[in-house]
Amino acid sequence: MERPFSFLKNPRRLRLLVGFSLGLWIWGAGTLGAIAVDSAIDFKGSIDFHVHSAPDVTARLYDDLELVEKAAQAGMQALVLKNHVTPTADRAVLAHKVVPDIEVYGGVVLNETIGGLNLRAVETMDRLGEGRGKVVWLPTIDAAHHRQTLNHHFGGLRVARYGHLVPEMPEILQYIAAHDLVLGTGHISPAEILTVVPAAKQLGVEKILVTHAMATVPGLNLAQMQAIADQGAFLELTYVNTLMGENATEADHQVWENVSIEAMAAAIQSIGASHFVLSTDLGRALDPSPIDGYQQFLEQLAAAGISEADLYLMSHTNPEKLLQ
Numbered sequence: 575m576e577r578p579f580s581f582l583k584n585p586r587r588l589r590l591l592v593g594f595s596l597g598l599w600i601w602g603a604g605t606l607g608a609i610a611v612d613s614a615i616d617f618k619g620s621i622d623f624h625v626h627s628a629p630d631v632t633a634r635l636y637d638d639l640e641l642v643e644k645a646a647q648a649g650m651q652a653l654v655l656k657n658h659v660t661p662t663a664d665r666a667v668l669a670h671k672v673v674p675d676i677e678v679y680g681g682v683v684l685n686e687t688i689g690g691l692n693l694r695a696v697e698t699m700d701r702l703g704e705g706r707g708k709v710v711w712l713p714t715i716d717a718a719h720h721r722q723t724l725n726h727h728f729g730g731l732r733v734a735r736y737g738h739l740v741p742e743m744p745e746i747l748q749y750i751a752a753h754d755l756v757l758g759t760g761h762i763s764p765a766e767i768l769t770v771v772p773a774a775k776q777l778g779v780e781k782i783l784v785t786h787a788m789a790t791v792p793g794l795n796l797a798q799m800q801a802i803a804d805q806g807a808f809l810e811l812t813y814v815n816t817l818m819g820e821n822a823t824e825a826d827h828q829v830w831e832n833v834s835i836e837a838m839a840a841a842i843q844s845i846g847a848s849h850f851v852l853s854t855d856l857g858r859a860l861d862p863s864p865i866d867g868y869q870q871f872l873e874q875l876a877a878a879g880i881s882e883a884d885l886y887l888m889s890h891t892n893p894e895k896l897l898q
Contacts, residue, residue: 618649626857663707681709691742711758719763751778812855839878847884
């Protein structure tokens with residue numbers, strides 16, 4: 575019977591053992607390294623340009639301070655608070671004072687509760703915001719296109735008719751341009767977007783973000799998105815649209831069409847990541863938290879073939895350009 579460890583005296587056996595062990599170690603290290611690289615989506619430092627919190631007329635998962643604290647703990651760089659019925663710039667000022675480890679911004683949505691296409695509301699938001707009022711969104715829930723598409727109601731606010739801006743819009747766009755604010759297109763129609771984007775550019779607006787471009791509202795097709803991107807506007811993709819559809823947890827979201835991760839990935843690959851901003855548009859009580867949702871968004875886009883470099887561009891670099 576061979577004694578224990580007697581193989582160590584046999585050079586050939588010893589070389590085989592060492593070679594096998596080294597190969598096994600290298601394979602294991604390579605496998606673990608590959609796993610680490612595949613899952614290493616750079617979430618820290620990301621910016622959510624579209625998130626909802628309480629107080630609100632809709633039930634929200636977190637209030638402003640809870641949301642900002644959790645985002646700061648997760649290592650996010652900035653949040654942009656949005657509310658359909660009230661400005662958020664002043665709320666952003668207070669939230670940042672309480673939680674200074676993360677940048678917090680807000681704006682105003684030009685819905686009926688603040689007077690619709692109301693230049694005074696824009697001016698007031700800008701003054702109250704102390705530099706944290708960054709975004710002027712065109713009408714959302716009160717837009718004529720939103721009401722007709724989702725609620726099957728007539729009426730509502732329009733920013734353009736028959737290819738021309740309505741009278742209130744030029745002064746609003748001029749103010750946005752003069753104060754280097756961001757124009758968010760809200761829930762207006764594709765025809766209105768295709769009118770307002772070049773008009774805004776002509777009036778000097780440098781920063782334009784087309785709100786959840788692939789969602790039921792506005793409902794842009796790929797050719798329209800490409801045309802808008804060619805004019806220098808960013809296109810927003812929001813995670814909440816992947817959760818919508820007839821099986822949505824939130825009842826209000828069941829009338830929206832689902833936009834799949836695969837469809838978003840295809841649009842990014844076709845148009846180019848340099849034209850996109852990733853947001854969540856989360857905040858409802860039954861949906862994932864905005865922080866978890868953002869991480870899931872990045873991971874699912876990565877699984878759909880979007881590179882880590884492109885994810886970084888859309889979650890860090892592009893939204894940062896809008897906030898500068």
